[in-house]
Amino acid sequence: MSEARSDGGKWLDAHYDPVASLYTFSACMDLADLHGDAESKLVVGDLGTGTSGMKLKVYRGTALVSESALLDLPTALAAFLMDLHEPRIPAIAVASGPFIYIYKNLRPYFKFTLPGLQVNGLEQDVWQQVREGHIDPLTLKEMLEGLREKAEVPLSVRSLHFLSLEPQQMDEFVSLHKQQPIRRQTVITCMGTLRKSTADEDGVSCLVIGTENNDVYVLDPEAFTILSKMSLPAAPTMMDVTGQFDVEFRITVACRNGNIYILRRDSVKPKYCIELASHPVGLVRQGKNVVVGCADESLQGFTQKGKKLWRASLPAPVTTMAAMELPTRGFQAVLVGLANCEVHLYRDKNLLSAIKTPDVVSGVCFGRYGREDGTLIMSMRGGGLMVKILKRTATFDERDNAPGPPLAQSVRLNVPKKTKLYVDQTLRERENGVAMHRAFQMDLSRLRLASSLTPVSSSLSEPLKMNAVVQGLGPSFKLTLNVQNTAACRPVMNLVISFLYDEHLYRMRNPYLRIPLLVPGLVYPVQTFVECTSDRGISDIIKVFVLHEGRSAPLLTAHINMPVSEGLALN
Amino acid sequence: MGLLDKLSGWLGLRKKEVNILCLGLDNSGKTTIINQLKPANTQAQEIVPTIGFNIEKFKSSSLSFTVFDMSGQSRYRNLWEHYYKESQAIIFVIDSGDKLRMVVAKEELDTLLSHQDIRSRRMPVLFFANKTDLQDAMSSVKVSQLLCLENIKDKPWHICASNAIKGEGLQEGVDWLQGRLSFIYGGLFAYTYTLI
Ligand SMILES: Nc1nc2c(ncn2[C@@H]2O[C@H](COP(=O)(O)OP(=O)(O)OP(=O)(O)O)[C@@H](O)[C@H]2O)c(=O)[nH]1
Ligand SMILES: [Mg+2]
Numbered sequence: 001m002s003e004a005r006s007d008g009g010k011w012l013d014a015h016y017d018p019v020a021s022l023y024t025f026s027a028c029m030d031l032a033d034l035h036g037d038a039e040s041k042l043v044v045g046d047l048g049t050g051t052s053g054m055k056l057k058v059y060r061g062t063a064l065v066s067e068s069a070l071l072d073l074p075t076a077l078a079a080f081l082m083d084l085h086e087p088r089i090p091a092i093a094v095a096s097g098p099f100i101y102i103y104k105n106l107r108p109y110f111k112f113t114l115p116g117l118q119v120n121g122l123e124q125d126v127w128q129q130v131r132e133g134h135i136d137p138l139t140l141k142e143m144l145e146g147l148r149e150k151a152e153v154p155l156s157v158r159s160l161h162f163l164s165l166e167p168q169q170m171d172e173f174v175s176l177h178k179q180q181p182i183r184r185q186t187v188i189t190c191m192g193t194l195r196k197s198t199a200d201e202d203g204v205s206c207l208v209i210g211t212e213n214n215d216v217y218v219l220d221p222e223a224f225t226i227l228s229k230m231s232l233p234a235a236p237t238m239m240d241v242t243g244q245f246d247v248e249f250r251i252t253v254a255c256r257n258g259n260i261y262i263l264r265r266d267s268v269k270p271k272y273c274i275e276l277a278s279h280p281v282g283l284v285r286q287g288k289n290v291v292v293g294c295a296d297e298s299l300q301g302f303t304q305k306g307k308k309l310w311r312a313s314l315p316a317p318v319t320t321m322a323a324m325e326l327p328t329r330g331f332q333a334v335l336v337g338l339a340n341c342e343v344h345l346y347r348d349k350n351l352l353s354a355i356k357t358p359d360v361v362s363g364v365c366f367g368r369y370g371r372e373d374g375t376l377i378m379s380m381r382g383g384g385l386m387v388k389i390l391k392r393t394a395t396f397d398e399r400d401n402a403p404g405p406p407l408a409q410s411v412r413l414n415v416p417k418k419t420k421l422y423v424d425q426t427l428r429e430r431e432n433g434v435a436m437h438r439a440f441q442m443d444l445s446r447l448r449l450a451s452s453l454t455p456v457s458s459s460l461s462e463p464l465k466m467n468a469v470v471q472g473l474g475p476s477f478k479l480t481l482n483v484q485n486t487a488a489c490r491p492v493m494n495l496v497i498s499f500l501y502d503e504h505l506y507r508m509r510n511p512y513l514r515i516p517l518l519v520p521g522l523v524y525p526v527q528t529f530v531e532c533t534s535d536r537g538i539s540d541i542i543k544v545f546v547l548h549e550g551r552s553a554p555l556l557t558a559h560i561n562m563p564v565s566e567g568l569a570l571n
Numbered sequence: 572m573g574l575l576d577k578l579s580g581w582l583g584l585r586k587k588e589v590n591i592l593c594l595g596l597d598n599s600g601k602t603t604i605i606n607q608l609k610p611a612n613t614q615a616q617e618i619v620p621t622i623g624f625n626i627e628k629f630k631s632s633s634l635s636f637t638v639f640d641m642s643g644q645s646r647y648r649n650l651w652e653h654y655y656k657e658s659q660a661i662i663f664v665i666d667s668g669d670k671l672r673m674v675v676a677k678e679e680l681d682t683l684l685s686h687q688d689i690r691s692r693r694m695p696v697l698f699f700a701n702k703t704d705l706q707d708a709m710s711s712v713k714v715s716q717l718l719c720l721e722n723i724k725d726k727p728w729h730i731c732a733s734n735a736i737k738g739e740g741l742q743e744g745v746d747w748l749q750g751r752l753s754f755i756y757g758g759l760f761a762y763t764y765t766l767i
Contacts, residue, residue, distance in 0.1 A: 012674040012675060012678055013674060014671050014672070014675075015670075015671055061670055061671040062671050063670075063707065328646060369671070370669070370671050370672060371597060371598055371669075371672065372645075372671070372672060372675065373645070387671065389671075389672070389674065391678060392645050392648060392675075392678075392679075393682075
């Protein structure tokens, strides 16, 4: 866990400017090769102070290379290829208010305006009467208030503005506006891009926009006509788009009512709905699944049909989310910016790495920047800009950090069927268990006898182990017997060792030895000397017996194969 | 090897072969530099990003060089280490205009210098702080600071500012490298020659 909580030296710190005065969100950041020089730039819609200083900024490497004023607050930004002209340079779409401003080569190119909404007929009549001078502003106010209460079609912005005025401001407002026709407009809340007909990296893309009026539009890439319109039960706030418009696509939309809806081609209404217990604050696609960050400090995974897969708890509220994809390395994960100045990297519910940041991250974006494929760009709440590059050698090990039973436990084993042979064997073992055990014990004793295994006593009260070492070239040999009491705690006493050997061949200084008290576990070397009396170059076995004093049956026996004596006895 | 070849080798008449590895990130200008060093009539007109690696041969009065122009793209960088063993010198090229990726260049350089086939050898390393003609280019002093070159204590190294397109600064670097290599290899042969 501790390693997963630090970035583990996986990222290189390429750039950090704490005073970049860049104020933005993930939705207003994108990476694109704007100049066709194989070098990807960072395009950002800067929100400025929120009332002034809104800008479209372009960064190249560590430097700001272009900046142009925006008329209104940007809500979303996307780089997309709108035509097949060479060189294939993407256009930039900046959504703000009811408009989308399209920039080509960083110059304003086109302005798209959302279609107007139906205006309340009664409201129109009332303003008509004002224009003709039949009613005064105070009556107007009364009538409009009445309309606001019960009308099905909401009032226009102009009427709402009028209703919020103090009586002394009304005259001026009415005379200023009464000549203009009433219009009702909605605004764009989120934007995505959708490939038109091919899945290619450089295919032409449509813009997909969500509006405050609960609609989703797909726009033609070149003509900016509305190709498709879909409706949602609530106002969309975030969206993720995959597929191709002409083939099959899926638009996953998080809405202000706390639900997530999934729209498909050929259906004007949502196909699936995910009802969340807490409001969604981040939405990212990972492979075929949808990962949602919720306001209750959790991260949840769903299938593309809305089935819940998992839930992970986060240490702090989510500030922003983005997908991290490295197709060259087949890597996919989700970046989650947290309010505790960390950016976490999740693959499904597993935390792979955590990056500490000097400030709370407000926007993240991962992709090819400059010439580096694995670049992570973070904008800070205080206006800072930070760039990190994933090391070429970095790997993230898939470790399940979540508590609970390990994954292996739920894997079903592929156990084969019981065969007849197996059943017969089991029956035989059950019936002849005792005989089989005896036969085994006998074979084991035989084996011990036959092989040169270390002799072990089978007596339960005197568990002993012994091995013998013969040293020397002859005619004198030193015989060392290492005796060990293998009991856990009981000492053994009153033991003796005696030898049996051919007296024509060997002479032993001391053929009867007493063994001291044996403390459990310690090895006691018992030594004696053997002299070979024969000069014919032959050798024999010496038998060793460990006995209990006063009992004739030995506890342990060992056969020592004596080496041939290399020297001659003097006498 | 024929008898004559052997004899000329002993006499120091045959030129000593030296392998040089040309490394650095993609787009740093490795191929452009090597192309500039070739005789004018064999220079390529158009330089494309290298796939895998290219081999070029050069001759000087005493040495015969084989230069391995490796691709710097990240997916080919794991090829580099396979050529460390049989190389006697390294040319490391840096794009002085690419501030963002200076950390990546440093990371690759550090990995290179701590590799087991390089670590303990006193092989010369020549750095080209290339593309100094770009208006936002860093000076070679700045580049060597960012790469912490002063920490290289066990290898002779040298950094040159260069503009590979015009060929500026290349000769200085090549002269240094040649001096180093003749000192190591050429000198020995001159000595053998005088003995005979
Ligand atoms: N302005 C400028 N451009 C240069 C210089 N040297 C090389 N270039 C340009 O940089 C680009 C890349 O040069 P290459 O020689 O292909 O780079 P490389 O290091 O071999 O790249 P890989 O083969 O991908 O590893 C080319 O467009 C060159 O024209 C230089 O000194 N100044
Ligand atoms: Mg090259």
